[in-house]
Amino acid sequence: MGCRLYRPDRVRGAELFHARPDRLRRAPVSSASAPSTARRAVAPAEKSAPQKAMEKLGLKRDIDLALHLPLRWEDETRVVPIAAAHEGQVAQVEGVVDSAQVELRGRRQLVLRLRDGSGSLTLRFLHFYASQQKAWAVGTRLRVRGEVRLGFFGREMVHPACKAVDEGAPLPESLTPVYPTSASLPQAYLRKAIAAALQRAPLQELLPPGVLPAGLPTLREALQRLHQPPPGSAAEALEDRGHPAWQRLKAEELLAQQLSQWQARRERAALRAPPLQRAPDGLHDRLLAALPFVLTSAQGRVVEEIAADLARGQPMHRLLQGDVGSGKTVVAALAAAITIGAGWQCALMAPTELLAEQHFRKLVQWLEPLGVQTAWLTGSRKGRARRDGVARIADGQAQLVVGTHAVIQDDVQFARLGLAIVDEQHRFGVEQRLALRRKLGQGEAGRPEPHLLMMSATPIPRTLAMAYYADLQLSTIDELPPGRTPVVTKLFADDKRERVVQRVREEVARGRQVYWVCPLVEESEHVDLRNATETHQRLTEALPGHAVGLLHGRMAPAEKSAVMDDFAAGRMALLVATTVIEVGVDVPAASLMVIEHAERFGLSQLHQLRGRVGRGAVASVCVLLYATPLSAAGKERLRAMAETQDGFEIARRDLDIRGPGEFMGARQSGAPLLRFADPATDHALLAWAQQTAPRLLEHHPAAARAHVERWHGAGAEFLKA
Structure with missing residues (x-):
């Protein structure tokens, strides 16, 4: 047993x-x-x-x-003498049980003494069945495998893998x-x-001869080697992903991904979209003239890139990325103005109601004075307000529609949707992103496809952009508007909390505003973090005579909106919040950001939160409060935050720390990101896949389709989401 x-x-x-x-x-x-x-x-x-x-x-x-x-x-292919099993090593030994007893050391334990001709070893089981105690009686020969430790009574294994065997039983x-x-x-x-x-499994070679890099095994050979390593194989060599078997799988995987995205690009190129031309002195030019600021050269460049795409008769599929505060919203507004000026509707979708409302207010402020009719559509709008909004969208009265995922619900039908803008698209789930694609593609036969502009405030490192966005055009705002003040980042251990609270008092006394971010809403038995409600209570007591607000994701939308209104209007000195304020919140008078348990946040999230301050002319500070001791990854994150404010450098370091799967939101989205290849290290294979994919589609389309089907099956659609 x-x-x-x-x-x-x-x-x-x-x-x-x-x-x-x-x-x-x-x-x-x-x-x-x-x-x-x-x-x-x-x-x-x-x-x-x-x-x-x-x-x-x-x-x-x-x-x-x-x-x-x-x-x-x-x-498990060899057994070593007990005397040769060294402390700290994982070893497989075999011997006879010469003592077995249940001991009570705070809890019941089954303790066996195993002996062979070279020595003895203690086996300790903190949990066991009565049947196991019986099966491992004195005189039983056991083969066990585990890590050798130095215990109180000498060398031991705790909970090793074990089984009763006959003497001379064959090894794997x-x-x-x-x-x-x-x-x-x-x-x-x-x-x-x-x-x-x-x-x-059909493991025949699908790719034509000479396509794969030289020197790699066949797919069957590679899989056989990894699933059933031959005698004498070293586990360390197999775990090294530079092994030729791994290289074959990485090459196939990267090629399948690039083929999927090139196929998506070709499919889109065959579709028809409304050509949206800028009219001289039209809505775009009038908005540009009405803005109270001048575009940066980077903003002007990406507006021209988007305008050129919109003017074509093929659907735009573009990702607009830019650092925190780089001015993506005004670029989106100008793209919307081109669309509406050409007689089509524009929809902007954001992942949270708070972010959608921030966009809505800015766009209304800029566009409604120019005669643009807008609609606001979120999950919290019910009854007649929602029905009226949906009706105005369907008959074309609403030229600009802003909202959350409610924009893509079944009852929402656009009269003439020309452009869809999706902010922070990676924060939507896969099903929501696919629903958006289906919404954009639905309609009468021959009806034009809308253009699609996605925006992200998390800059994508070049290697990830190459790997995951092969089917996208990429626009980058790599310049901040003038007047943005650099944010000084300071690190404080949690035992210096009172010094931080004193700094908060000083800022509030000067008439400035403060954010205090907490990772939880309520106390948790499982995670020892300060929660938002407790912090709100303590800071209210520490700041008598000043309004202290509380904002978190469990509040009703109307409550959240009222709190943000008070804070933005200056009626509230300090706002205690969870990460719902991560993106989109713009309060120029806020000059101090305090982030509790900063070691628990990802780098990109810390950078986004820090970007909520420094949006006015006042010098701003971001304080990162951390608990000790810090993990190695926690130290790396906080060091990066203190050393740089460049979002692209932050993104590069975040990728190094977290890896591509977490950086791209794989865990939340469910998208089948790369399992074997790593774009950050497999540069040569990624470059090969990028060059090979279009040639394979052109000259061997059947092989290309079969290769994608093998690797992704029905999941290939998720790669386009």
């Missing part, structure tokens, strides 16, 4: 296993320790849970299983793969499913 129990020293996030029926524990699982549920899974009634778990992991086709690669490998002939899995999908079940899928 084998088991693998909870090992606090060896927890790995994606590998889950039931160590006790009443508790869910995390632990690696090896083939030597397959839980009994895997053996029972042959019964038809019990197959559904693992099958459902595989579907949740996206393992629906044989090729999906074949491409589900190990996290790591365990070497290859390394044992450990796969990403879930609680209801045991490793043994998954290994068996993958081994069978490898035999069935």
Whole structure:
């Protein structure tokens, strides 16, 4: 009988296993320790849970299983003498149990003493079944694998993988793969499913000879090497992603992604869009003349890029990126003016009601005096107000529509939608982004497609733009408007909180305004962070005679709007808020930003929050309060914030710290970003894929389609979202 129990020293996030029926524990699982549920899974009634778990992991086709690669490998191909198992190493040993007892050391523990001809070792189990205690009785031969520690009574293993064996029992002939899995999908079940899928999966070479970089194995050889490493393979060599087997998979993956995006670009090039020309002295020129400021050269350049796209008869698909405060909203307003001036409607969609309202107010301020009819559409607008808005959109009276995802709901139909602008598009979920694409593409046969402009205040590093936005045109505002004051960033440990509060008092006494950002709304049992409601109460007591507001995501939209109105109007000295103020909030009188538990935020988010101050002529400060001790990543983030205000440099460092998946919002969006390749390090393969994709589509379209289908299947659509 084998088991693998909870090992606090060896927890790995994606590998889950039931160590006790009443508790869910995390632990690696090896083939030597397959839980009994895997053996029972042959019964038809019990197959559904693992099958459902595989579907949740996206393992629906044989090729999906074949491409589900190990996290790591365990070497169970050899047994070392107990005396040769050194402290700090993972080793597999075999011996006979010469003592077994249950001890009470704060909690019940099963303690075994294992001995071979070279020495002895203690095995300690903090959780165990009575059946295991019986099966591992004195005299039983066990084969165990785990990390050797120095315990109070000498060398020991805590919760090793173990199984009873006969003397001379054969060893595995290859390394044992450990796969990403879930609680209801045991490793043994998954290994068996993958081994069978490898035999069935169509792994023939799809690409013409000479397309792939030289020196790489075939796809079948690469997968065989990684799933079933031959005898003598070193786990360290396999885990090095420079191995030729990994290089083959990276090349295929990058090529599939680039092909998907080139296909999307070609499909769009075949569509028809309304050519939106700027009329001399038209709405665009009148808005430009009415603005109380002059565009920067960077703003002027991207306006011209967008105007050139709008004038074509093909749908624009452009990403506008710029640092915090670089002036993307006015560029969007000028694009809207071109559209409306040409007789078409424009829609602007933002991920939060607060951000959408900020856009709406600015656009109304600029465009309504020029005669533009606007509509405001969010989830909180109900009843007659919503019905009237939807009716005005449908009959074309509303020339500019601003709102949240409510803009793409089924009952909203545009009369003549010429341009859709999506702000912070990466913060929308995949389904919302796909709904927007479907909304833009729906209508009568032959009806023109609208143009699409996406905006982001998180600058995209060049390598990620190359990898993930091959189907987009990219415009960058790389210049801040004049008059923006640099923000000084200061770091304070949490024990210096009173000094920070005193600085807040001084700023408020000068008639300035302050943000205080907290990561939580209410106290949590699981995360020891200061919460917004408690902080609001304490700061109210610390600032008698001054209005202190509270703003968080659980408030009703009307409440949030009222709080922001008071703060923007100067009726409120200090605003305690969660990250709902991350983007879009513009209060020039705010000169101090305090961020609690700054070590818990990502770099881009810290940079966005810091951008809420320094928007006026007053010198501004951002204080990052952090708890000690700091992790290595936390130190890197705070050091970067103190050293630079350049959003593009911040983005580069954020990518280095977090990796492309988290940076691009993969966890929130569900988009199938790259699993094997890393654009930040695999430059040569990325450049090869970019050059190869259009040539393959041109000269071998059937091979290109088959390659994309193999790698993405139905998920290829998500790459376009």
